[in-house]
Amino acid sequence: MTTVDDRPASPPAEAPRRRPNPALALLRNSWRQLTSMRTALILLFLLAVAAIPGSVLPQRGVNPENVDRYFVEHPELAPQLDRIGAFEVFGSVWFSAIYLLLFTSLVGCILPRMREHVRALRARPPAAPKRMDRLPQHTVLESPGAADPQAIAAVLRRRRWRVQVRGNEVSAEKGYLKETGNLLFHTSLVAVLIGVALGSWYGWHGNRLLVTGADNAFCNTRQQYAEAKLGPRVDSADLPSFCLTLDRFDARFLPTGLPESYRATVTVDRPDGSDRRTADFSVNSPLRLGSANVYLLGHGYAPILKYTDRYGRSQTSAVPFLTSGDANLTSEGVAAFPDANVDPATGRRDANQQVAFEGLYLPTAPDTAPFASSRFPEERNPAVVLAAYRGNLGLDAGIPGSVYQLDQRQVTNGKLKQVGNKKLAPGETWTLDDGSKLEFLGTKRYITLSVRHDPGEKLMLGACVVLLVGLMGSLFGRRRRVWFRVTPPDSGSPTGGSSLVSAGGLPRTDHPGFAEEFASLVAAVRDDGRPDRWAREGVE
Amino acid sequence: MSAVSDQLVTFAILVYLVAMISHAVEYALGNVRAVSARVAPARELVGAGVGGGGVDKVDAATTPPTSAPPSARPSRSAGRARLAGRIAAGLTVLAAALHLGALVTRGIAADRMPWGNMYEFVLTVTWIGTAAWLVVLWKRPALRQLGLFLTLVMVLLLAFAELKLYVPVVPLMPALQSYWFIIHVSTIVFSSGIFLLGVVPAVSFLLRNGYEQGRRSFPYTLARRLPGAADLERLTFALHAFAFPIFTFAVIAGAIWAEAAWGRAWGWDPKETWAFISWVVYAGYLHARATPSVRRNVATWIAVLGFLTVLMNLFGVNFFFTGLHSYAGVE
Ligand code: HEM
Numbered sequence: 001m002t003t004v005d006d007r008p009a010s011p012p013a014e015a016p017r018r019r020p021n022p023a024l025a026l027l028r029n030s031w032r033q034l035t036s037m038r039t040a041l042i043l044l045f046l047l048a049v050a051a052i053p054g055s056v057l058p059q060r061g062v063n064p065e066n067v068d069r070y071f072v073e074h075p076e077l078a079p080q081l082d083r084i085g086a087f088e089v090f091g092s093v094w095f096s097a098i099y100l101l102l103f104t105s106l107v108g109c110i111l112p113r114m115r116e117h118v119r120a121l122r123a124r125p126p127a128a129p130k131r132m133d134r135l136p137q138h139t140v141l142e143s144p145g146a147a148d149p150q151a152i153a154a155v156l157r158r159r160r161w162r163v164q165v166r167g168n169e170v171s172a173e174k175g176y177l178k179e180t181g182n183l184l185f186h187t188s189l190v191a192v193l194i195g196v197a198l199g200s201w202y203g204w205h206g207n208r209l210l211v212t213g214a215d216n217a218f219c220n221t222r223q224q225y226a227e228a229k230l231g232p233r234v235d236s237a238d239l240p241s242f243c244l245t246l247d248r249f250d251a252r253f254l255p256t257g258l259p260e261s262y263r264a265t266v267t268v269d270r271p272d273g274s275d276r277r278t279a280d281f282s283v284n285s286p287l288r289l290g291s292a293n294v295y296l297l298g299h300g301y302a303p304i305l306k307y308t309d310r311y312g313r314s315q316t317s318a319v320p321f322l323t324s325g326d327a328n329l330t331s332e333g334v335a336a337f338p339d340a341n342v343d344p345a346t347g348r349r350d351a352n353q354q355v356a357f358e359g360l361y362l363p364t365a366p367d368t369a370p371f372a373s374s375r376f377p378e379e380r381n382p383a384v385v386l387a388a389y390r391g392n393l394g395l396d397a398g399i400p401g402s403v404y405q406l407d408q409r410q411v412t413n414g415k416l417k418q419v420g421n422k423k424l425a426p427g428e429t430w431t432l433d434d435g436s437k438l439e440f441l442g443t444k445r446y447i448t449l450s451v452r453h454d455p456g457e458k459l460m461l462g463a464c465v466v467l468l469v470g471l472m473g474s475l476f477g478r479r480r481r482v483w484f485r486v487t488p489p490d491s492g493s494p495t496g497g498s499s500l501v502s503a504g505g506l507p508r509t510d511h512p513g514f515a516e517e518f519a520s521l522v523a524a525v526r527d528d529g530r531p532d533r534w535a536r537e538g539v540e
Numbered sequence: 541m542s543a544v545s546d547q548l549v550t551f552a553i554l555v556y557l558v559a560m561i562s563h564a565v566e567y568a569l570g571n572v573r574a575v576s577a578r579v580a581p582a583r584e585l586v587g588a589g590v591g592g593g594g595v596d597k598v599d600a601a602t603t604p605p606t607s608a609p610p611s612a613r614p615s616r617s618a619g620r621a622r623l624a625g626r627i628a629a630g631l632t633v634l635a636a637a638l639h640l641g642a643l644v645t646r647g648i649a650a651d652r653m654p655w656g657n658m659y660e661f662v663l664t665v666t667w668i669g670t671a672a673w674l675v676v677l678w679k680r681p682a683l684r685q686l687g688l689f690l691t692l693v694m695v696l697l698l699a700f701a702e703l704k705l706y707v708p709v710v711p712l713m714p715a716l717q718s719y720w721f722i723i724h725v726s727t728i729v730f731s732s733g734i735f736l737l738g739v740v741p742a743v744s745f746l747l748r749n750g751y752e753q754g755r756r757s758f759p760y761t762l763a764r765r766l767p768g769a770a771d772l773e774r775l776t777f778a779l780h781a782f783a784f785p786i787f788t789f790a791v792i793a794g795a796i797w798a799e800a801a802w803g804r805a806w807g808w809d810p811k812e813t814w815a816f817i818s819w820v821v822y823a824g825y826l827h828a829r830a831t832p833s834v835r836r837n838v839a840t841w842i843a844v845l846g847f848l849t850v851l852m853n854l855f856g857v858n859f860f861f862t863g864l865h866s867y868a869g870v871e
Binding site: 040041044045047048051052055062089090205283284295297452460461464468471472 | 720774781788789792795797799803804807814826828830834849857
């Protein structure tokens with residue numbers, strides 16, 4: 001593990017020629033502070049702490065319903081929390097401030113290190129220290145005849161050391177990968193952030209529900225989504241044009257009721273009907289259209305209800321009933337007939353004669369009452385349990401309401417009255433008090449899907465690969481240096497006419513295996529193809 | 541098969557428990573010796589030769605410098621201590637084998653990898669921890685004393701899993717049927733296991749470091765016979781440096797899987813948020829360790845904190861929050 005003091009000290013060596021401008025000095029000091037390791041550490045810690053509320057409090061981006069519920073449950077606290085962005089932690093000013101500072105610090109940290117590293121990569125391994133025996137690893141070899149620095153260099157090169165021969169000295173260094181990896185790692189963090197930014201500026205997504213059948217097809221325009229979000233750099237007109245029709249949806253369940261597999265079959269075409277093709281997709285294998293991806297998020301049933309009003313005119317609707325997390329798909333919904341009971345004689349629509357049915361759909365109803373929840377997610381004994389309402393549905397008031405719920409205000413203020421309730425199996429007909437009829441014809445399947453385009457994804461994926469490679473290089477790379485110095489035979493020496501080769505090694509990062517590596521390197525130099533050349537290993 | 545697995549888990553817990561007791565016995569006998577050695581410093585009759593051959597490097601490393609060489613009388617208890625330690629290690633191997641058997645039979649019963657719910661998840665994470673511990677023990681027998689803490693952790697986690705998290709075998713739901721699931725979960729499990737193991741030397745280091753700095757109050761005295769602080773610290777780092785890239789990979793694999801399953805790579809679901817927190821905390825640990833001005837025990841505290849966030853993700857998130865990762869099988 002390198003320590004930071006491994007980095008060359010930044011230029012205090014330069015003589016202070018001019019009196020520094022105090023403002024500049026302050027700036028430079030703050031910059032130095034910001035790009036210090038300690039600051040990075042503190043910012044990392046702050047980032048972790050700042051993320052905690054994002055998991056404790058409900059988040060709008062994750063499930064807005066829970067945020068609404070929180071507002072109801074904590075009417076005092078919630079608005080306060082909302083003001084400081086606690087329901088959108090990851091987009092809040094303070095969270096952004098922390099990571100932007102961190103990344104500024106990061107850039108300020110890696111740029112000088114990069115410059116330094118490029119210099120180190122081009123520099124030659126430094127000259128040997130005078131006294132090898134001061135190094136953590138050192139030894140002396142004794143050789144008969146002249147030892148050749150070039151031969152030693154060749155051995156080292158073969159072992160992929162970077163080598164420099166200076167006269168009778170060989171310097172070698174290895175493990176530049178560590179710093180390379182470290183820089184790659186930190187740079188790819190920046191690339192990941194850029195990918196995130198690209199995705200949020202140029203990406204878009206929309207969610208909606210799609211019922212089977214050609215008459216329910218939808219085309220990729222903003223209006224056709226129940227909920228859509230376009231990045232600030234995306235215009236509605238930029239959405240690629242295609243239409244989807246859900247041909248069929250298959251879900252298989254285990255006897256226990258747990259889902260086993262899902263498959264949605266769709267027809268994809270252009271608005272003008274060209275380029276038609278069918279495709280399957282599922283959870284875990286989205287439909288990839290090139291310009292967007294379509295994800296299967298959920299599924300359910302849409303009961304087909306045929307209402308015949310008191311004038312004998314009938315309308316049919318297949319309204320999706322929504323599930324609220326029940327594994328057996330107990331679903332709730334409302335079928336509204338605002339145009340019911342238009343007097344054929346006058347053609348006048350009476351806003352107080354509108355009709356709606358609200359209630360449950362149970363794919364597998366229990367055999368006996370209460371008919372409150374389904375017993376199995378598949379349709380084994382399907383039934384609707386509906387309450388009929390007549391009166392003013394409140395649709396004309398101009399207040400947007402949910403199509404999946406009755407406007408309860410109309411019920412409480414008496415403008416909408418309940419006129420009976422009933423359980424219907426497919427094919428059964430219910431005759432209401434005014435002679436009108438409701439027939440339950442069966443169901444259609446529906447799916448909920450999300451259509452998305454994220455242009456930052458490829459960059460993020462690529463950056464993640466580099467990040468991992470760099471991280472491994474950084475964590476497991478080890479920088480180390482070795483030196484060999486050949487001392488030519490000296491007639492007066494006690495060894496009598498053989499060269500002495502002194503060797504030394506310095507691990508520049510924590511490296512428990514360095515002693516063995518050094519020993520094997522020395523052995524390789526000693527045994528280098530000339531078994532008799534190096535007589536015996538010198539004493540340490 | 542599923543019943544076999546359940547029984548094997550029970551047996552494994554029992555064997556871990558006995559291993560823990562053996563470690564405790566070794567520890568206690570060791571303390572007796574250390575204490576009696578200190579009260580009878582003059583009796584240096586037999587010398588260290590009795591202490592046994594090269595097997596017991598532990599003693600040299602762990603006997604605090606203040607205490608005199610072992611004397612004759614307690615050396616018998618030193619021998620017993622060593623025996624207890626060996627029994628403990630052997631029992632840990634046996635427990636690991638039973639534990640593995642439980643995982644395999646569970647996997648066969650479910651006809652998939654045994655990582656489908658929190659019960660299986662904890663079962664696997666703890667096994668990885670034990671297996672990695674055995675590797676460490678093999679390479680560095682001198683660290684055997686740490687086994688006491690390790691087996692304690694295993695007993696607690698496994699008993700908790702069996703009592704609180706148990707669910708019958710069920711197949712995977714469609715959202716989990718993806719090879720990215722296997723890659724994601726196996727690497728999460730693996731790295732969590734190594735982080736779990738990493739906590740043992742980390743806490744031991746904190747205790748031992750305090751002890752070596754002369755603290756003699758309660759928790760530090762536990763560290764009297766532990767290996768040297770520097771060794772513990774190095775092991776702590778090695779384990780974390782090994783686990784961190786795997787954890788990073790696991791998080792990335794999870795994002796790839798989430799993209800395919802839910803249409804977004806990252807959505808700040810509580811599980812994802814806590815994985816992010818763990819990742820940032822561990823990155824902080826690696827930074828702190830690389831910064832000379834940060835003391836090693838501060839860095840190690842960060843590693844311990846990191847593991848608390850991992851635990852939070854394993855248990856806390858499943859219990860306290862609801863999210864898309866709602867497959868834990870806990871009501
Ligand atoms: C975005 C936030 C950051 C993350 C997630 C991060 C993560 C990491 C990780 C995981 C390592 C370990 C790799 C290793 O030990 O070699 C590391 C090392 C390092 N980081 Fe960062 N880092 C971040 C920001 C920074 C910043 C702002 C600086 C500059 C002040 C910095 C400087 C360093 C240095 C010098 C090392 C090398 C330590 C060594 O030599 O071992 N990092 N970083």
